[in-house]
Amino acid sequence: MDIPKSHPRYKSLLNREKIVEALDRGILAKAGLIAHGRGETFDYLIGERTTDIALRAIKTAAAILVLAENPVISVNGNTVALAREEIVKLAEELNGKIEVNLFYRSEERLRKIKEFFEENPVIREKIKSGRIKILGIEDANKQIPNLESARGRVSQEGIYSADVILVPLEDGDRTEALVKMGKKVISIDLNPLSRTAQQSTVTIVDELTRCLPLLRKYVRDYKNLDREELQRIVKEFDNKENLKNMLNHICNRLKNLQST
Numbered sequence: 001m002d003i004p005k006s007h008p009r010y011k012s013l014l015n016r017e018k019i020v021e022a023l024d025r026g027i028l029a030k031a032g033l034i035a036h037g038r039g040e041t042f043d044y045l046i047g048e049r050t051t052d053i054a055l056r057a058i059k060t061a062a063a064i065l066v067l068a069e070n071p072v073i074s075v076n077g078n079t080v081a082l083a084r085e086e087i088v089k090l091a092e093e094l095n096g097k098i099e100v101n102l103f104y105r106s107e108e109r110l111r112k113i114k115e116f117f118e119e120n121p122v123i124r125e126k127i128k129s130g131r132i133k134i135l136g137i138e139d140a141n142k143q144i145p146n147l148e149s150a151r152g153r154v155s156q157e158g159i160y161s162a163d164v165i166l167v168p169l170e171d172g173d174r175t176e177a178l179v180k181m182g183k184k185v186i187s188i189d190l191n192p193l194s195r196t197a198q199q200s201t202v203t204i205v206d207e208l209t210r211c212l213p214l215l216r217k218y219v220r221d222y223k224n225l226d227r228e229e230l231q232r233i234v235k236e237f238d239n240k241e242n243l244k245n246m247l248n249h250i251c252n253r254l255k256n257l258q259s260t
Contacts, residue, residue, distance in 0.1 A: 012040065012048070015082055015209065022081030026112045029104035032078045035169065042190035043207050045250045050214065053245045054206040060237040061166070061186045061202045062218035063230040065094060068164035068184075072097045072135075079168045079208065080113055086212040088123050090166075091132055093219045099136040099158035101174075105150035110137045133157075147177040167196070168208050175199045188212075192246045203239055205246045 019036050022028040050058075065071050071094045073087055080087070080100075091098050100113050114137050118124045126132040135158035142160040144152040151174045154160045165178060168188040172195025178185050179199055187200040188208055197203040204211055222230060 011209070012043075018081050019078065022077060025116070026109060027116055028077035028081055029102075029109070031104065032076075032081075036078060039169070039190040039207070042192075042205075045253070046190070046205065046246070047253060048207070050206050050210050051246070051249060053242065053249060054204055054211065055214070056237070057202055057204045057239075057242055058206070058211055058214050059218050060233055061204060062215055062222050063225075063233040064164055064184055064186060064202065065166065065215075065219055066222045066225075067227065067230050067234070068094075068162075070097075070162045071095060071164040071166065072099050072158045072162040074099050074101045074159060074165055074167045075113075076100075076102055076169060077109065077113065080116060083168070083209050083212055084117065084120065084123070086209065086216070087168075088117075088126065088132055090212060090216045090219065092126070093216055093223075096126075096130075096132045097158055097162075098132065098134055099155055100134065101136055101151055101154065101159065103149060103151050105153070113137075135159075144174065144177050145181065147174060149173065152177070167200075168212075172196045172199055192243045192250075197243060201239065202237065203243060205243070 019028060019033060023030065023033060073091050075087060075098055087098060100110060102109060114134060117134055118127060123132065127134060135155040139155045139157065140153040142154050142156050144154055159165055162183060164184045164186065166186045167175060175185050175187060175196045176199045179201065184201040186202045187196050188204045188206065188211055189197045190205060190207060191197060192203065192205050197205065
């Protein structure tokens with residue numbers, strides 16, 4: 001589909017096309033289309049922009065990632081389809097670990113996601129050199145306690161031993177299980193009412209492709225801060241307050257729209 005750049009929702013339509021293409025290629029499960037559409041609904045509600053509330057969550061997430069000893073970025077079909085390059089760039093700023101974790105898990109989908117990463121020659125070279133590790137495909141030999149779905153299968157080197165996990169476009173049961181394991185979970189979720197949002201250590205209520213470049217920027221910047229300053233940023237953040245502020249933002253925006 002040829003989408004004119006002058007279209008007011010050009011980026012959103014472009015993302016839709018990426019999602020459809022990923023479905024056609026077998027990277028995305030059909031349910032991923034529903035998840036994407038649900039997220040778009042909430043993006044309308046927040047105003048299709050990164051709010052100051054989300055920006056504070058992004059900064060807090062960056063501080064946690066810099067402080068982490070073994071951070072891992074967990075990805076599913078939607079995340080890979082929308083943000084393959086940005087995920088790799090963020091992983092490079094950390095320890096290079098990306099783990100594929102799927103609810104609708106199949107060997108075929110895992111293989112196609114791996115191939116999707118490797119078809120980009122720059123990413124392929126980074127994987128070959130060891131700067132980037134794609135985990136969870138052939139090494140998902142551990143089980144998250146009290147999680148019976150296929151998402152409970154994880155890599156020892158990745159999610160199982162991680163202290164901090166970034167989980168874009170997540171489902172709530174795994175987030176809850178990971179927190180119970182003592183891990184810090186950073187989610188990127190447009191729905192502030194979701195179980196994922198409510199259970200996470202830090203919830204970034206923002207659209208994935210908007211917030212990832214910002215998150216990478218602050219990770220890079222925060223590497224220059226001392227641990228005390230990073231810990232202060234984390235300590236001053238309250239995720240329940242964060243979600244409350246976002247819901248108030250949505251309510252106020254709807255009231256303002258109604259009065260115009």
